[in-house]
Amino acid sequence: MALALGSSAEASSAAHLPERIASRVATGHLGSDAATLLRVEGFGPSVVYRIEALRNLLGKAGPLQEIDGETSKAMWRDIRDCTPFADGAERPVWRVSMAPSQAHHMVMALRMQAAVDAFYDWQGGLVWLSMREDDPEAGLLRGLIRKYGGGHATLVRASASHRAALPVFEPQPQHLAALSARLKAEFDPKQILNPGRMAPGAGSATLARPTEGSAS
Known part of the structure; x- marks a missing residue:
């Protein structure tokens, strides 16, 4: 390629x-x-x-x-x-973006420790991964991505329990996460917009119309 x-x-x-x-x-x-x-x-x-x-x-x-x-x-x-992995199952599917020259090395290393199918787009810079077992292996995958030059892994499909327990998007470095949190607090102080969707730990809010004689 x-x-x-x-x-x-x-x-x-x-x-x-x-x-x-x-x-x-x-x-x-x-x-x-x-x-x-x-x-x-x-x-x-x-x-x-x-x-x-x-x-x-x-x-x-x-x-x-x-x-x-x-x-x-x-x-x-x-x-x-990603039609090859659109089989109606709940087995985890990842979308990985990383340097094309390193992607196949990362996949080979991943296959040494987990059962996974993969194919490549963008000259190898975009890797679609389908885990053959129910475990998304998020820690293993993201660790290998860091080892092979860095990139981003997004969990596109998994069971509801795994999606609730794992960061779907690539976790940001601590300083960027803190900056993002401050920006969100400025623009969305009541945490109304997609609470917890883009990053774990965000709170939630409930909108209610005050009734006569009450305050909130």
Whole structure:
């Protein structure tokens, strides 16, 4: 992916779907083997020229297949929408953003300690993770992200009990969390707006209309 995106072919998107994942997009058009996908957009003659440039550049990387039309649109839509993990289950799904050069190292380290499926978008800078067990492994995952250069992990799906117990969004460093808390206190002193949604520990408030002869 890095070779293609660093070339003059101007690929606009790059994704990698490992085995077990590729067959879950575009109604199985890609088959079950791992696939690396490059998207080329623009005017017809320009697209033809740039695809040929990619063929010459990547000819030794393995068999190349050109996919266009509605199949291409469906494929990239499924990647965008995380369709491979939209199976109706409650198994935890994470959306991880980190340096593309480090993402696959982090995933390999995670797989040494937890059962997880993964695929990559944004040239590897966006990683979708589906845990095969009920435990989101939040501490393990976020620790590995810090180890491999830092990033953000958002818990997109999990059971209600796990979502209530874990920070859904990446916890902020202490100084940033304190600054965010002060800003929220300034703009929302009664803690009416989404209490506890963006950060744990925020209180709640109840709105009530004062009745005659009472004060609040």
